[in-house]
Ligand SMILES: [Fe+2]
């Protein structure tokens with residue numbers, strides 16, 4: 324008992340002094356669960372997030388756009404991989420994590436349940452969805468769990484081209500024909516609010532938020548992050564000559580930030596619950612990849628075993 | 640046939656092979672058997688699309704009509720695409736994709752090994768850069784052929800069928816026409832007949848190591864060099880060209 | 892039950908000739924060849940490396956947090972191992 328108290332004290336001290344918690348260090352069970360849940364959810368989001376954009380690789384309008392989009396989505400696969408690895412340091416292997424996603428016991432970001440309907444959506448996703456993700460991820464570079472923090476540092480380095488890739492698409496559309504510009508505005512209209520929802524419910528309604536902050540797993544609250552994203556995105560929209568679909572959006576001189584309207588939380592919770600436009604398709608696609616890949620993974624395992632046995636025989 | 644016209648045809652073939660196969664491979668993005676494989680397959684796709692871009696740009700230059708890489712990639716009709724038939728076949732299951740890739744990589748590797756010494760400096764330069772990547776593609780598709788061939792009973796059966804099914808499309812890779820004759824005579828590219836026996840040897844050796852049977856030679860499909868494709872090609876183009884056709888003349 | 896998914900590997904990358912290999916991250920692979928190949932595709936896509944080591948994660952042994960005091964603290968006060976412990980007059984010049 325007293326030993327547990329000592330360990331708790333060491334842990335608390337580390338959190339206080341900004342010393343990272345490493346996989347084999349003692350940590351409270353609740354901390355382990357919290358970090359693991361967050362990393363797994365983040366990993367699933369990266370991987371499911373490949374699907375809406377993947378929908379446009381075959382139809383990318385130029386060779387330059389095609390390779391950029393492909394490289395961008397490839398990075399997201401890498402991000403999923405880094406984050407699963409970080410989660411695995413806490414003792415749950417990737418296969419188990421993936422099963423939890425497929426069984427519906429683990430969540431992923433609600434944004435990826437929205438469809439990518441036009442080429443402009445690829446621009447909007449890179450600009451807004453990656454933009455919002457980056458705001459969150461920059462904060463997470465300083466998370467208290469070592470492997471999560473290191474994964475975030477690597478991811479942020481790679482992310483740097485994603486948002487630019489999306490914004491450049493938007494810029495090209497906005498400098499193009501009326502039809503192209505309308506396509507861009509339509510994409511912004513559809514992706515603006517769901518992007519704001521990416522930061523999660525307001526801190527006062529978010530069950531994990533306060534504890535995550537206390538443990539320094541998260542370094543900023545959902546509301547502050549969301550505000551930061553809005554403040555930096557408005558002038559980017561202005562530069563494009565596009566209108567953010569929020570009539571209440573207005574600069575507040577006193578606060579030094581934008582005032583803005585109301586998120587439709589009913590929509591948010593419905594999408595989380597599985598009622599979004601693409602929830603079923605997204606999970607079905609991941610399930611199919613998992614099922615159709617089983618015999619391939621098994622074959623490679625079997626081959627590795629045979630090869631090792633052959634090697635042993637030779638050595639004997 | 641003039642050398643310029645032959646070279647243009649030749650570059651289109653090489654470019655179309657890379658573009659269409661890269662396009663097909665990219666369909667695996669988000670759907671592969673494991674995340675590591677998604678990343679690896681996309682790397683190959685990106686390499687191939689890179690080769691296609693260089694080849695199209697040079698083709699446009701040779702043609703001298705001001706056509707860009709995108710004009711060539713997106714704005715030809717089906718009969719004008721010259722990729723080998725095997726490149727446009729469906730991905731099927733992972734074994735089908737691996738078998739298609741291995742048969743093509745082996746061909747591409749031998750071809751580009753020769754193109755490195757092309758008398759056309761630009762072709763030689765493109766090949767010198769591409770061959771490093773193609774060598775890696777071949778290594779990966781070979782490693783996977785071994786794993787699926789000599790893996791489980793199920794995988795063995797599956798990939799054997801893949802090779803059997805694909806075999807009749809391999810002849811098309813080696814068909815030579817008037818353009819080839821001009822290219823060979825000018826020392827720009829190799830005589831495909833000299834590559835064929837080495838290709839056979841290498842394929843045979845890997846299949847044997849993978850405990851697979853070499854498929855029996857029989858009727859071979861052909862037609863790609865005159866732009867006669869499979870039914871799959873039209874569907875590929877309807878996706879590939881969708882934006883360019885729906886919104887003609889736009890910048891993207 | 893036998894594990895059907897691929898084991899975890901740790902990847903170490905030498906970023907350029909002359910430097911030592913540094914831990915880059917982890918990945919899954921069925922065997923060493925594929926682990927190297929996957930490491931190349933996952934961890935060196937942006938020219939990050941010239942050489943790769945992989946080792947199956949289960950073969951890595953490490954110190955424990957509970958050992959930290961006895962393992963590492965004792966070396967904190969052995970200041971005679973550092974050059975600044977020794978007084979050399981300035982006139983001698985750089986040493
Ligand atoms: Fe990402």
Ligand SMILES: [Fe+2]
Nearest residue numbers: 399453482485
């Ligand atoms: Fe991203």
